[in-house]
Every structure is written in C-alpha cells, then in structure tokens.
Amino acid sequence: MFDTMVFTKIVGAFCGALLVFLLGQWAASELYTVGRQGDEQAFVVAMPEDDGDEEAEEEEMSFEERLASADPDAGSGVWSQCRACHALEEGQHGVGPSMYQVVGREIASIDGFGYSGALPEGEWTPQELSAFIENPSDYAPGTSMSYGGLDDMGERADLIAYMHVESGGDMEEFELAEAERPEDDEADEEEAREEDEDADADADFAALVAAQDPADGQNLWNQCRACHALEDGQNRVGPHLYGLIDREVGSVDGFNYSGALSEVADVWDYDSLSAFIANPREYAPGTSMAYAGMGSEEDRAKLIAYIEAEGQ
Ligand code: HEC
Ligand code: HEC
Numbered sequence: 001m002f003d004t005m006v007f008t009k010i011v012g013a014f015c016g017a018l019l020v021f022l023l024g025q026w027a028a029s030e031l032y033t034v035g036r037q038g039d040e041q042a043f044v045v046a047m048p049e050d051d052g053d054e055e056a057e058e059e060e061m062s063f064e065e066r067l068a069s070a071d072p073d074a075g076s077g078v079w080s081q082c083r084a085c086h087a088l089e090e091g092q093h094g095v096g097p098s099m100y101q102v103v104g105r106e107i108a109s110i111d112g113f114g115y116s117g118a119l120p121e122g123e124w125t126p127q128e129l130s131a132f133i134e135n136p137s138d139y140a141p142g143t144s145m146s147y148g149g150l151d152d153m154g155e156r157a158d159l160i161a162y163m164h165v166e167s168g169g170d171m172e173e174f175e176l177a178e179a180e181r182p183e184d185d186e187a188d189e190e191e192a193r194e195e196d197e198d199a200d201a202d203a204d205f206a207a208l209v210a211a212q213d214p215a216d217g218q219n220l221w222n223q224c225r226a227c228h229a230l231e232d233g234q235n236r237v238g239p240h241l242y243g244l245i246d247r248e249v250g251s252v253d254g255f256n257y258s259g260a261l262s263e264v265a266d267v268w269d270y271d272s273l274s275a276f277i278a279n280p281r282e283y284a285p286g287t288s289m290a291y292a293g294m295g296s297e298e299d300r301a302k303l304i305a306y307i308e309a310e311g312q
Contacts, residue, residue: 067126067157067174075162078155081147088166096145101167103129103160118142126164126174130156206270208301209308217306220299223291230311238289242311244268245304260286274300 079088085095092098097110103126108119118140122128132139133156135149150156161171221230227237234240239252249265249272250257264284265272276283277300279293294300 061153063127063130063153063157064174066154067160070154070157070161070171070174072158072162072165072171075155075158075160076166078150078159079162081150082159085145085147088163090167099163099167101169103164103167103169116140116142116144118144126157126160129160133159202271205274205297205301208298209270209305212302212305214302214305214309217302217304220294220303221306221310223294224303227289227291230307241307244273244311245270245308258286258288260284260288270304273304277303 082096082099086097086099087094088099090098090100092100093110093113097113097115102124105124107122107124107128108115120140124132130153133147133150134153136143136145136147138149150159161174164174165171224238224241229236229240230242232240232242234242235252235255239255239257245268247268249268250259250261261276261284264276268276274297277291277294278297280287280289280291282293294303
C-alpha cells in the first residue's frame with residue numbers, strides 16, 4: 001500500500017513535469033515560428049546554393065558527355081511521361097509508335113503507323129531524339145505528338161539511355177561515341193608534338209653539324225672518295241660534290257643519274273643529305289649509289305661539315 005502510494009506520487013510528479021515541459025516547448029515553438037513566419041526577414045544572408053552549382057555544372061557539360069554518364073534507372077522515372085502514348089515493346093503502338101530500338105532507328109519508319117508527316121527525314125540519333133523531346137512542336141512543327149517538352153538535359157539523357165537499354169541496347173555505345181573525341185584530340189596533339197620534335201630534330205642536327213671540326217670528317221670522306229670528288233666538274237662513278245649544300249638534287253650536267261633521287265628531295269640540305277647517307281637505298285629506292293650507309297648521326301655531321309668546308 002505504502003509502496004504503491006510512493007510509486008503513484010513519483011509517476012504523478014513525472015507526468016506533471018512532462019506536461020510543463022511540453023507546454024513550455026509548445027509555447028517556445030509558437031513564439032519562434034511566429035518570428036520566422038513574420039512578414040519580412042530582417043536581413044538576407046546570401047548563401048551559395050549547392051543546387052545551383054550542380055545545375056551550372058550540368059549546363060557546361062555537352063549532351064554527349066551527359067549521355068555517356070546517363071542513368072537508365074533514373075530514366076525509367078521520366079519514361080512515365082511517355083508511356084501513356086508509347087510502348088517499349090516491339091510492334092506495340094499506342095497513340096504514338098513503339099519506342100522499341102528507337103535510338104538509331106529511321107525517323108517515322110514504323111509501317112502502318114499513321115504519322116503526321118511533320119517529322120523530318122533522317123535517323124533518331126541521341127542528339128536528334130534529345131532535340132525532339134526537348135520541344136516537339138519546335139523541332140517538328142505540326143507534329144501530332146502533343147507533349148509539352150522536357151527542358152532538363154540530364155533527364156532527356158537518362159530517358160534516352162533508358163529507352164536504349166530497355167530495347168536491348170548497350171550503354172557502351174554512348175560511351176564509345178564520347179570517348180572517341182578525346183582520343184582524336186590526343187592523336188592530333190601527338191601529331192603536333194611529333195612535328196615539333198621533327199622541327200627540333202632538324203634544328204638539333206644543324207647545330208650538331210655546326211659544332212663539328214671539319215677536319216674530323218676527313219677519314220669518313222674515304223668512304224665516298226672512290227666514287228666522288230669534291231672538285232667542281234670532276235665526275236667519277238658518282239657526280240662531283242662541289243658546292244653540295246643547297247645544290248639542287250640530281251643537277252650536275254653530264255652526269256647520268258638514275259632518276260631515283262629527284263623523287264625524294266629538291267635540294268641537298270643537312271637533313272636530306274643526312275637521311276640519304278644514313279641509308280641511300282632506303283631513302284631513295286632504286287638509286288644507283290652502291291653505298292651501304294652510315295649509321296652514326298655524329299659521323300654524318302662530321303662528314304657533312306667536311307664536305308661543306310672542302311667542297312667550295
Ligand atoms: C500524348 C501522346 C504522346 C506523348 C505523351 C508522347 N508522345 Fe511521342 N509521339 C506521339 C505521337 C502521336 C507521335 C507521332 C508524331 C508524328 O507523326 O508527328 C509520336 C512520335 C514520337 C517519336 C518519333 C517516333 C518515330 O517513329 O519516328 C519519338 C521518338 C517520341 N514520340 C518520343 C516520345 C518520348 C520520349 C516521350 C516522353 C518524353 C513522348 N514521345 C511522349 C505521342 C506522344
Ligand atoms: C660506289 C660508289 C659510291 C659511293 C661509295 C658513294 N656514292 Fe654517292 N653517288 C654515287 C652514284 C652512282 C650517285 C648517283 C645516284 C643516282 O643517280 O641515283 C651518287 C649520288 C650521290 C649524291 C647526290 C648528288 C646529286 O647531284 O644529287 C650525294 C649527295 C652523294 N652521292 C653523296 C655521297 C657520300 C657523302 C658518300 C660517302 C658517305 C657517297 N655518296 C658514297 C656513287 C657512290
């Protein structure tokens with residue numbers, strides 16, 4: 001009995017306290033809410049809006065980029081805007097034609113569907129689909145598809161991905177198309193880089209020739225002297241090499257050239273000369289110069305410095 005009384009008192013006290021607490025909370029929240037819902041805010045703190053940033057980022061993305069990262073599952077939600085008139089099953093046409101394999105399909109090509117005649121000729125590429133869905137009556141004035149349009153590029157990409165995947169398509173097809181371009185860019189860059197390197201190599205070789213002591217090339221000249229002279233007008237098995245640098249290729253009067261040289265260069269400058277001497281038969285297939293070639297770039301630079309210094 002006694003115990004029960006104490007217990008009852010404790011419970012009573014607790015309930016009372018709870019009631020006061022709840023009342024207090026209600027009063028406080030009432031006051032607070034009134035304050036917040038007041039006519040006007042006293043001051044506005046400009047906060048960076050995350051949502052806005054995301055949208056801005058999405059706008060900077062190209063449609064192709066967005067499509068490559070599209071989410072077919074998200075697109076299934078958007079599809080609810082189309083399903084009243086379109087089915088995704090092959091051959092099932094409603095108010096509109098079936099969307100089965102619509103990506104890549106010829107426009108207005110479903111036999112037996114009564115098209116308006118407003119749709120253009122061509123193919124439903126993802127880009128065309130996106131443009132049509134964005135604003136059907138803008139894209140195809142007079143179209144019988146009475147659908148207001150889908151502004152959000154991301155939603156269009158997701159939707160197109162959904163229709164594609166649901167018809168057995170593969171998201172990789174979108175990724176591929178997107179990946180091709182950066183690769184092309186890289187290839188272009190690489191080409192440009194190689195051209196730069198070629199130009200650098202040309203300049204480097206000229207510098208290498210300039211750095212040589214012509215006397216160091218005299219021994220190397222022994223490989224040529226059986227067939228060539230450096231004196232003007234003296235032809236042997238090969239034409240004389242007097243004034244060779246900047247001389248027109250195959251231009252010594254009275255020498256019987258093979259005709260193979262004029263195919264490969266106009267004048268003998270450091271680079272064409274170096275390339276020819278390095279491997280005559282590779283550089284000028286069919287040449288009558290029976291010389292195996294000089295592998296060392298430095299040797300070629302020494303020899304060319306010698307020919308230039310002696311043959312003028
Ligand atoms: C109110 C009905 C309706 C709604 C909603 C609708 N469409 Fe259509 N759709 C049509 C009709 C009708 C056509 C035929 C248009 C024509 O012939 O000009 C069509 C045509 C199309 C075509 C061209 C098909 C072809 O064979 O060339 C595509 C693509 C398309 N709709 C996609 C969509 C998508 C995607 C949605 C949802 C975002 C959608 N439609 C919503 C009725 C609708
Ligand atoms: C076995 C003989 C032989 C040797 C060795 C030889 N050449 Fe020749 N050279 C020729 C002949 C033949 C031609 C003409 C090639 C032709 O018409 O296709 C020629 C052509 C050339 C030409 C082109 C000249 C022009 O008027 O267009 C150059 C440059 C040249 N030789 C440099 C050299 C150098 C440098 C060496 C030594 C590293 C060398 N040759 C070694 C026989 C030789």
